[in-house]
Amino acid sequence: MTTRYFAETALLADGWADDVLIEVDARGNIARVSAGAERDAVGQGGAEPIAGIVLPGMANLHSHAFQRAMAGLAETAAGPGDDFWSWREQMYRFVRVLDPDQVEAIAAQLYVEMLKAGYTCVAEFHYLHHQPDGTPYADRAELSRRAIAAAKATGIGIAHLPVLYNTGGFGGQTAGDGQRRFLNDVDGILDIVGRLRADHAGDPDVRIGVAPHSLRAVPPEMLAATVDGMHAADPAAPIHIHIAEQVKEVEQCVAWSGARPVEWLLGHAAVDDRWCLVHATHLTEAETTGMAASGAVAGLCPTTEANLGDGLFPLAPYLAAGGALGIGSDSHISVGVIEELRWLEYGQRLSQRKRSVAGGPDRPSVGATLFQAAIDGGARAVGRRSGRIEAGARADLVVLNRDHPALIGRKGDTLLDSFVFAGNDSPIRHVMAGGRWRVRDGRHADEAAVAACYRQVMAALLA
Numbered sequence: 130m131t132t133r134y135f136a137e138t139a140l141l142a143d144g145w146a147d148d149v150l151i152e153v154d155a156r157g158n159i160a161r162v163s164a165g166a167e168r169d170a171v172g173q174g175g176a177e178p179i180a181g182i183v184l185p186g187m188a189n190l191h192s193h194a195f196q197r198a199m200a201g202l203a204e205t206a207a208g209p210g211d212d213f214w215s216w217r218e219q220m221y222r223f224v225r226v227l228d229p230d231q232v233e234a235i236a237a238q239l240y241v242e243m244l245k246a247g248y249t250c251v252a253e254f255h256y257l258h259h260q261p262d263g264t265p266y267a268d269r270a271e272l273s274r275r276a277i278a279a280a281k282a283t284g285i286g287i288a289h290l291p292v293l294y295n296t297g298g299f300g301g302q303t304a305g306d307g308q309r310r311f312l313n314d315v316d317g318i319l320d321i322v323g324r325l326r327a328d329h330a331g332d333p334d335v336r337i338g339v340a341p342h343s344l345r346a347v348p349p350e351m352l353a354a355t356v357d358g359m360h361a362a363d364p365a366a367p368i369h370i371h372i373a374e375q376v377k378e379v380e381q382c383v384a385w386s387g388a389r390p391v392e393w394l395l396g397h398a399a400v401d402d403r404w405c406l407v408h409a410t411h412l413t414e415a416e417t418t419g420m421a422a423s424g425a426v427a428g429l430c431p432t433t434e435a436n437l438g439d440g441l442f443p444l445a446p447y448l449a450a451g452g453a454l455g456i457g458s459d460s461h462i463s464v465g466v467i468e469e470l471r472w473l474e475y476g477q478r479l480s481q482r483k484r485s486v487a488g489g490p491d492r493p494s495v496g497a498t499l500f501q502a503a504i505d506g507g508a509r510a511v512g513r514r515s516g517r518i519e520a521g522a523r524a525d526l527v528v529l530n531r532d533h534p535a536l537i538g539r540k541g542d543t544l545l546d547s548f549v550f551a552g553n554d555s556p557i558r559h560v561m562a563g564g565r566w567r568v569r570d571g572r573h574a575d576e577a578a579v580a581a582c583y584r585q586v587m588a589a590l591l592a
Contacts, residue, residue, distance in 0.1 A: 157564030186249025186525030188507030191457025221307025263309030421452030
């Protein structure tokens with residue numbers, strides 16, 4: 130059985146089209162797309178009309194859900210040397226007290242916000258595994274299950290990535306007390322992966338991958354064993370890793386290995402289009418072109434990278450080299466497709482003191498260039514056929530209000546320029562994920578109940 134929808138205007142895989150009939154099957158996949166359809170197919174038992182501009186849904190390719198609850202709580206200066214590393218200590222103190230119910234409630238609140246912001250799938254980079262004293266739960270996958278339960282309850286698709294975190298620094302340094310809830314070995318993390326794969330086999334809305342946390346937290350032999358183990362279970366599974374986020378990290382990697390982080394990874398691992406290299410902020414020209422050539426997706430999180438003072442990704446040369454990218458909200462200091470794309474471009478403009486950095490001769494529209502790149506790279510990073518309105522893709526749709534002041538009179542790629550760069554209130558009206566409407570007229574059906582649980586969590590945490 131299929132459900133039929135009639136869109137006035139839609140961004141299809143091959144470009145903009147009007148009068149588009151979209152047929153969705155019972156599993157939430159797009160069965161057929163027909164442009165230039167007859168309008169008499171609408172209503173009276175025919176297709177459901179979609180008033181507005183229909184875009185493919187975006188994947189949020191990097192999330193630490195629990196950090197949503199500490200957004201805004203780390204904005205008091207920790208001293209003259211306040212930076213990523215001092216923020217990290219504050220995060221460690223915050224995470225010590227979270228229990229499974231709180232983890233699930235925080236994730237549900239976040240995922241509602243993501244859906245309302247236009248994200249239809251999330252890659253959850255999940256490194257919170259154990260009890261506060263570091264002891265594993267009776268079910269080692271307990272907290273992973275809570276994140277997946279939140280995704281299922283709210284309707285967002287999820288690529289769940291259990292994170293291997295083993296050491297406190299390059300060269301096998303001992304992990305600190307603040308990291309004890311994160312620590313696993315290869316067998317432990319692959320055990321969690323195996324349990325989750327068994328539970329969600331055949332579920333079109335749940336994808337299981339793996340995430341070696343970083344080169345500083347995963348020794349080389351463990352990195353290789355984890356990748357091999359994941360490949361044996363699922364050769365196409367997503368593999369994500371933090372890399373080259375901070376100058377200090379780059380310096381420490383050089384001191385340890387004689388190579389920079391991305392340089393080392395490209396030389397020691399079979400990096401390909403299964404991989405997402407998160408941040409990759411500090412790259413040489415050779416690393417930039419090598420990363421682009423590998424097929425890996427650059428996982429860029431501009432609002433978090435700005436909040437933590439990380440630096441700026443070399444966007445223009447990476448795009449010129451044909452590199453793939455996607456966006457994520459990471460620490461969730463901000464949750465929105467618009468702001469991530471906007472600041473991806475604005476950071477470049479500020480540093481280069483010029484305009485239209487991402488636009489090029491093939492597609493001069495900056496908004497369209499960034500949106501399409503993030504749609505394509507995000508879908509690849511979550512291992513999900515989505516991000517395109519075409520037969521066989523997941524039915525993930527975002528509907529913009531055509532009468533929003535920022536969009537009035539716009540057509541074609543100018544719609545995406547205005548969506549990304551004009552105004553501060555979102556023109557997103559409806560959101561479909563997996564063939565079901567999750568947001569209608571700007572509201573998620575369960576947002577009041579989810580918010581009530583979240584308020585209880587925050588009252589307890591801040592008491």
